Amino acid sequence: MTPSRTVLVVGGGAAGNAVTILLRRAGHAVDLIEAKDDWNATAGSGITLQGNALRVLRELGVLEQVEASGSGFGSVGIVAPDGTVLHAQDDLRTGGDDLPSTVGMQRPRLQRILSEAVRASGASVRLGTTAEILGQDADGVRVRLSDGSEGRYDLVIAADGLGSATRAAIGVTVKPEPTGMAIWRVAAPRPAGVTRAELAYGGPAYIAGYCPTGDTTLYAFVVEASRDRASIPRASYADEMRRLASAYGGRWPEITEHITDPAKVNYTWFDRMLVEGSWHRGRVVLVGDAAHCCPPTLAQGAALSLEDAWVLAQLLTGPDAWDDALFQAYYERRIARVRPVVEASVQIGQWQLDGVRDADVPGLMTRTMTMLRELP
Incomplete structure (x- = not known):
């Protein structure tokens, strides 16, 4: 022992x-x-x-x-910026076949x-x-x-x-070390019909995506080139994320209307x-x-x-x-x-x-x- x-x-x-x-x-x-x-x-x-x-x-x-x-969920959807689904890819079960692909x-x-x-x-x-x-x-x-x-x-x-x-x-x-990218994140209500993670490439950001986190919740994120964090007032976080997210269609309009509280929006660089x-x-x-x-x-x-x-x-x-x-x-x-x-x-x-x-x-x-x- x-x-x-x-x-x-x-x-x-x-x-x-x-x-x-x-x-x-x-x-x-x-x-x-x-x-x-x-x-x-x-x-x-x-x-x-x-x-x-x-x-x-x-x-x-x-x-x-x-x-x-x-x-x-077991797949990720690749969508166009306007929300059109381009492809659905099954997630690999990296924990083995007896576990879910993703939670x-x-x-x-x-x-x-x-x-x-x-x-x-x-x-x-x-x-x-x-x-x-x-x-x-x-x-x-x-x-x-x-x-x-x-x-x-x-x-x-x-x-x-x-x-x-x-x-x-x-x-x-x-x-x-920073990689040159940054991400805006927010928790929001989950629109009806969201059953998996979905990612849009292109538009005003590199990636705009969301992932269900419960029966009624999801988190949404937008990835862009990193900016000087000191140049972004904390009080403007919701406005900045909403501005980027508003260019995306599909489920995004329902998500974007809830991006209102800057205290609930997170902005971080990729390292x-x-x-x-x-x-x-x-x-x-x-x-x-x-x-x-x-x-x-x-x-x-x-x-x-x-x-x-x-x-x-x-x-x-x-x-x-x-x-x-x-x-x-x-x-x-x-x-x-x-x-x-x-x-x-x-x-x-x-x-x-x-x-x-x-x-x-x-x-x-x-x-x-x-x-x-x-x-x-």
């Missing part, structure tokens, strides 16, 4: 929550800290969970809640499901709390928390996202990042967006983060010692899977930025998604 260890998980997003649940199940003592007081309870509009994400959520024991809270759901709802599972696991949770690495040796890490307390842990898992302070603190200098060589320094290891990120052109960000947590937990609960060899095995197992997704996600966007009309987007997507059917 694996002896119980002490673990500090820094960050309560998808990766941090997942690894906490799995390590607690194995009997390890886990403290999870999250910088935000509300535990990201209202962050984001919608999320697309493909089969390989659902596979991990099943392992966490929350799949039934996810399916009940979201909206499953769309409200991102805050997913966060609540995972955070409730963390609480139920018996992990200690401290919100509004950050960590400072004081030092480490071959057996553990000394940490000071922002509440003034200090402790020593056998392992620190950095799941603190794209701007990870822990990543920088352990000397990993890689930072996210890319991939930490190469290793995802650990001593007894501090990176997971999720702290180690890699990519544009959502393949909708794989959350899935890759959940897979990181699953693979790391498998290794940490196995018979091997918690040493450099184990953490390097984690990196090598993940990098071979993550790198192609990051590169493909970036490439799809770059083809659009460059105006490449004969790019083999379907082929690249199919090759990448087929690879993801294999167990991570």
